[in-house]
Amino acid sequence: MSSLVRANSAYRVHATSARLAARQWRYNSSVTTTRRPPRTLPAFSMENKVSLVTGAARGLGKEFCRAFVQSGCTSLALFDLDESEAKKAAKELTEMACVNSDVKKEDVKIIGVKCDVSSETAVQKAFAEVIETFGRVDSVVASAGIVENYLALDYPFDRIKRLYDINVHGAFFTAREAARKMIPLGGGSIIFIASMSANIINIPQPQTPYNASKAAVKHMAASLAVEWAKKGVRVNVLSPGYMATNITKTILRQDPERKKIWETMTPMGRIGEPEDLAGAIVYLASDASRFMTGSEMRVDGGYCII
Incomplete structure (x- = not known):
């Protein structure tokens, strides 16, 4: 057997094993169990x-909230227009927090708050409700x-x-109000959700x-990171690639040719699933990234590297 054939054979065996392991992991994750959760870096x-997450009632915003709850967060505010x-999403997340967990419903405080991020006054009012409810805010996702x-x-x-009022001004109003609440209490983490579109066309x-x-949001984050670094507030960016949200799935069902183009141009050959962002958002929001600020984390299946 040639070395190339042996290598290909070994690769197929490895790939098959990896798929089986992933399938078993998904099965184990879906089964109710009383076993202790796996240990991870504290x-x-x-x-x-x-x-706190803005745009949190659906799509990626809701996925970020789900990731926080799965990582132990029991104090969470969902901002949405x-x-x-x-409020419906907050109720779902509250119930989720108690599944396969020793967390009791009375220990969970997840609230839904009306907020038009394009209005500075509305953002200030919504943050005031969060502070009144929780007393502080540690991580904010715009x-x-x-x-x-x-x-x-x-x-x-x-x-x-309208687009700039929401995407740019809304991100700035959210970050500024977050910093105003965080700085007196020692700091916190702010994450802007940009896009690979900040880097490519x-x-x-x-x-x-x-x-x-x-692109404006990406540079805004870097600028605020420098301005607030010594005040204890970290500002980073998460830039997703094409993600299979419900809205995206609907669009691509009507335009399968576009789906084919997107997948072909992505080195990994697929569109991302919303849960593919869970690890990244938890890293940026948690103490695991405590020496990281002014940086962009791209999760795009390799789209931007070619």
């Missing part, structure tokens, strides 16, 4: 931390954002203004204002 724990959806696809020559001005869809807004 710095990754979100226990005893008060967390749709108050009823935010996740609220929108994307639209118009040709630049046809993009209506009111739509451009997406095709085939036209989205110039969106790309520019995410």
